Amino acid sequence: MKRVVAREELCIGCRLCEIHCLVQHSKSKKIIKAFRDERDSIVPGVHVEEKGYVSFALQCRHCNDARCIDACMTGAMRRDPETGAVLCDEDKCVGCWMCIMVCPVGAIQMGADKHVASKCDLCIGAETPACVANCPNEAIVCEETDE
Amino acid sequence: MNRRPYLLIGNSAAGIGAIEGIREKDPVGEITVVCKEPHHTYSRPLISYLLAGKVDESRMPYRPVDYYEKNHVEALLGVEATRVDLGARAVDTSDGCSVPFEKLLIATGGRPIIPRDVEGAEAKGVFTFTTWDDVRRIQEFMEENDVTDALVVGGGLIGLKSVEALSALNVRAVVVELADRLMSVTFDQTASNLAQRALERAGVEVRCGTTVTRIERVHGRVAGALLRDGSKIECRMVILAIGVTPNIDLVQGTEIGADRGIVVDDYMQTSVDGVYAAGDVAQAVDLLGGEKRPIAILPNAYRQGRIAGINMAGGRRSFEGGLAMNAVDICGLPTISVGVTVPNGEDCEVLSNLDEKAPVYRKLVLKGGRIIGAIFVGEIDRAGIVTGLIRDKVEVTGFKDLLLTDGFGLISLPADYRKHVVSGAGIEV
Numbered sequence: 001m002k003r004v005v006a007r008e009e010l011c012i013g014c015r016l017c018e019i020h021c022l023v024q025h026s027k028s029k030k031i032i033k034a035f036r037d038e039r040d041s042i043v044p045g046v047h048v049e050e051k052g053y054v055s056f057a058l059q060c061r062h063c064n065d066a067r068c069i070d071a072c073m074t075g076a077m078r079r080d081p082e083t084g085a086v087l088c089d090e091d092k093c094v095g096c097w098m099c100i101m102v103c104p105v106g107a108i109q110m111g112a113d114k115h116v117a118s119k120c121d122l123c124i125g126a127e128t129p130a131c132v133a134n135c136p137n138e139a140i141v142c143e144e145t146d147e
Numbered sequence: 148m149n150r151r152p153y154l155l156i157g158n159s160a161a162g163i164g165a166i167e168g169i170r171e172k173d174p175v176g177e178i179t180v181v182c183k184e185p186h187h188t189y190s191r192p193l194i195s196y197l198l199a200g201k202v203d204e205s206r207m208p209y210r211p212v213d214y215y216e217k218n219h220v221e222a223l224l225g226v227e228a229t230r231v232d233l234g235a236r237a238v239d240t241s242d243g244c245s246v247p248f249e250k251l252l253i254a255t256g257g258r259p260i261i262p263r264d265v266e267g268a269e270a271k272g273v274f275t276f277t278t279w280d281d282v283r284r285i286q287e288f289m290e291e292n293d294v295t296d297a298l299v300v301g302g303g304l305i306g307l308k309s310v311e312a313l314s315a316l317n318v319r320a321v322v323v324e325l326a327d328r329l330m331s332v333t334f335d336q337t338a339s340n341l342a343q344r345a346l347e348r349a350g351v352e353v354r355c356g357t358t359v360t361r362i363e364r365v366h367g368r369v370a371g372a373l374l375r376d377g378s379k380i381e382c383r384m385v386i387l388a389i390g391v392t393p394n395i396d397l398v399q400g401t402e403i404g405a406d407r408g409i410v411v412d413d414y415m416q417t418s419v420d421g422v423y424a425a426g427d428v429a430q431a432v433d434l435l436g437g438e439k440r441p442i443a444i445l446p447n448a449y450r451q452g453r454i455a456g457i458n459m460a461g462g463r464r465s466f467e468g469g470l471a472m473n474a475v476d477i478c479g480l481p482t483i484s485v486g487v488t489v490p491n492g493e494d495c496e497v498l499s500n501l502d503e504k505a506p507v508y509r510k511l512v513l514k515g516g517r518i519i520g521a522i523f524v525g526e527i528d529r530a531g532i533v534t535g536l537i538r539d540k541v542e543v544t545g546f547k548d549l550l551l552t553d554g555f556g557l558i559s560l561p562a563d564y565r566k567h568v569v570s571g572a573g574i575e576v
Contacts, residue, residue: 047556051559067446070164070450074193091206095481096474097481099531100474100528101472101483101527101534105531105532105568106528106556106557110528
């Protein structure tokens, strides 16, 4: 399956990945409009962590042994049989936050409306996730694995 | 009748986990599920949302409606397992059949505890609250009797979610909890106070340190309640939510070893070869304490079921130990609480910060340089990282000052652990 790999030695902390994630998941798909009008209603699935000169971008690892799927009480969190991605069905999620409690990377957040969980969906349908496609420094790259 | 390769008793989180565990290893072996409830597998914790009207019945299924078919599962629903015959290696069922098995999973869950010393607990209008059918019974009773006030006994997860549902239905509700605080297993007093405030804002009355001693009846129906502290509660309905106990009836008098629950080893196998147990009925090893005890929470149930399933299908996966924890949104206040959150010895260290106004509360309990418990109220977004540190028993002394800061994240952790959690080889974080 597709995995996104972070290279902290190349990350300059520009946060363009967060912005392009937001644009990709916006209604308008236009960078200015999305950033201006929709950023309060979308929580990016990628998050840049920064301390001093070290920074890296992190999103859901789509773990093989995904604790969020174990813990999901409604069945909203599931593995896509085709891509292997871990996806949250927002129509089923009720915002109990079990997934947030068990994710060891802290990659799941409360959605902007605080009613459902929000996470990386590997940009379903897209050839390359937006964060990877738009990283100016190749600090996030996509790799295919056999798993 | 053919000997079934896999027979599962129970159709909730542990049973479904087992189906998925078996299918990881064995895509074809026939799986048979027996469950006394007639419903397609449904999300048990959603019953409070259903009662509140926040979800409708179409959202109850825990897995899609074609799930059994797609996974080649024969689901015998509405059929109760009545006896396990270890000699014949078969399970007798309520429809008069005997189902022989090669591998058996017992996932019969928990049964709500009915307090024995409450006078009048048999009155009409007294309910427990653990199944879909309980929701239907409660809805029916509320409608017929025009219920506008209710008492909930028990301030744990089920009690709080049911009282939240009642308040959403504009029922005037009182919750009583015998312990000195709400969610007493994983909350401390401060977290309890914040939860109480959220409940009170929604119109719920909270009383800790007391319980019900008598349910008043008129014509056999609930007409009020008397508390241990002598006070009287106006109510036309009572929900008993003081906890669940492992439902071990099926193994009593058999060679399958049981204590409080069905005792299992690290592979979820019982004392009898080829017979497994998982979920609320199982008594498995506790990650922090090391002793075996039942921990009735859904994440545990699914995971134990899945591990049992993998092992039933010939795999070899061990259970790393249960961890008491809860994520619960209480009237819009998100909370996460994990492990031991009230110090249990003098060698514990507590780190905490509290903003009562927001409210935001974070607390960690450390012992021997490791985190053994955590509470997050209000802001919960990266709580899972801390759960991971507890589970992996990571030495945190070197970075403990960062644990409760706003910028806390994976970047605050030692590089080698960071690398471990973002999933191993080749990932250069």
